Amino acid sequence: MRHAPLPARRGSRRGPDVALISYIIQPMADPIANAPDAPPKRIKRTQGFVEEVFEIIRADIMALRIPPDTRIPIGNLVRELGVSQTPIREALSMLEALGLVTKKQFVGYCTAPKLTRKEFDQLYEIRLLLEPYAARCAAERMDTQELEELCELARRMEPAESETRATYGRFADDDSELHARIARGSKNRLIEEALSRLHTHLHIFRLRFHSEVTTEAFAEHARLVDALRRRSPGEAEAAMRYHIDKSYARLVPFAE
Numbered sequence: 001m002r003h004a005p006l007p008a009r010r011g012s013r014r015g016p017d018v019a020l021i022s023y024i025i026q027p028m029a030d031p032i033a034n035a036p037d038a039p040p041k042r043i044k045r046t047q048g049f050v051e052e053v054f055e056i057i058r059a060d061i062m063a064l065r066i067p068p069d070t071r072i073p074i075g076n077l078v079r080e081l082g083v084s085q086t087p088i089r090e091a092l093s094m095l096e097a098l099g100l101v102t103k104k105q106f107v108g109y110c111t112a113p114k115l116t117r118k119e120f121d122q123l124y125e126i127r128l129l130l131e132p133y134a135a136r137c138a139a140e141r142m143d144t145q146e147l148e149e150l151c152e153l154a155r156r157m158e159p160a161e162s163e164t165r166a167t168y169g170r171f172a173d174d175d176s177e178l179h180a181r182i183a184r185g186s187k188n189r190l191i192e193e194a195l196s197r198l199h200t201h202l203h204i205f206r207l208r209f210h211s212e213v214t215t216e217a218f219a220e221h222a223r224l225v226d227a228l229r230r231r232s233p234g235e236a237e238a239a240m241r242y243h244i245d246k247s248y249a250r251l252v253p254f255a256e
């Protein structure tokens with residue numbers, strides 16, 4: 001479902017930095033939502049922009065501006081984005097395919113609930129089986145350019161001094177990208193696909209919004225990327241295992 005490329009939006013590689021939509025629950029104000037130079041509030045074009053609607057809603061879900069298990073009111077989206085129901089429904093079904101949105105009878109579209117404790121444990125169990133091994137392989141098999149790009153990605157994930165929900169959402173996207181690149185670096189397509197199907201970042205970053213998550217992960221990534229750059233399989237494997245163990249410990253209190 002590809003459409004013509006959309007113009008870049010100010011302040012984000014993948015989506016807007018501001019909440020464009022009024023959801024039923026908005027427990028915390030986004031400090032930059034009211035910035036004087038915030039981008040226009042409505043989508044101007046009237047067709048061919050399902051992906052843009054998709055990105056807006058996805059960014060709001062990932063930045064926890066729409067909490068888990070919350071109804072997404074299509075009527076509000078229609079008014080605030082200035083578009084018809086059709087592209088919104090299409091975007092929501094794309095989000096449904098990713099597992100970020102569910103359709104409930106008599107209620108409509110809702111954000112997916114948080115992971116249960118059991119699902120959370122199972123997710124980390126398989127991550128611990130696959131990702132340290134993928135990192136070990138990647139230390140031996142990634143080419144120089146792939147390694148350089150990985151280092152660059154890890155560097156730009158340095159947390160900003162004041163973290164907002166928008167930067168948190170971007171960190172989640174970058175974290176996903178970093179882990180996906182290492183999985184790809186294992187050069188084992190089956191490992192790469194198995195990890196990709198878990199949609200790990202879509203789930204774990206919705207458990208909690210806290211700067212501890214990004215600050216600690218940044219340091220752990222630095223150690224991991226350093227081991228990869230030195231092409232040390234044993235250290236890369238250990239660093240990935242350490243990062244996943246720590247991530248588990250950070251988030252397990254928030255899995256129900």
Ligand SMILES: [Zn+2]
Nearest residue numbers: 175179217221
């Ligand atoms: Zn990570």
